[in-house]
Amino acid sequence: MLGPVTTGHPTRVRTHRRPRRRTLVILLALVAAAAVAGVAVVVVPMLRPAGPRPLFQMPVTCGETWQLSTYPGHDDYDVDFFPIEGESWGRPVLASYGGTVTVAGINGSLGGRTPENPEGPRGRGGGYWVKIDHGGTWETQYLHLLEPPLVEVGQKVAQGEQIGRLGSTGNSGAPHLHYEQRRGWDKVETHFDGAPSGITTDDREQILRRVSNNCPAVS
Structure with missing residues (x-):
């Protein structure tokens, strides 16, 4: 005789999934909280009122005469530095004022322009670059450096300390230093030794010396 035949769905084994869901919710909440905290660390300081303008100096060697320039499409307040005399490649790039390095790396892509191949392919963006926080929401930026910066993120630098060497990495047509001063989120007219540079707009070409x-500070 045939044994008893059963029909219908097999018996389901109950599993308890609530703890997993609860753990997932907790993890997502922690991730969201961490993201909010991270944004706050970056955004809140920039929303504070700016402190007094530091006594910024030109980011190049004491006593040297340099060309400061801009051109249509360069963006307002951006300044390009070119030496008047001597070799451009490898010239020291100095901190305009004391502060803390917040960026030291690559912006965009490097390209292939070097002292040995000055007509090599352009890269994108700023190439090797450095950003320094001077306090009071003031920052300076230094772009198109020849090689990896000589400083690291978190490092304290003094005014006049060398942070890199002049090059042509990124979207650059010739060796030069692209330089910016920023107050909070905004770029502003560069000031050097307490005087405005005069470069405020890119609606026309400007060349200054x-x-x-x-x-070095006198002890």
């Missing part, structure tokens, strides 16, 4: 007073 200035002598650097980024000199």
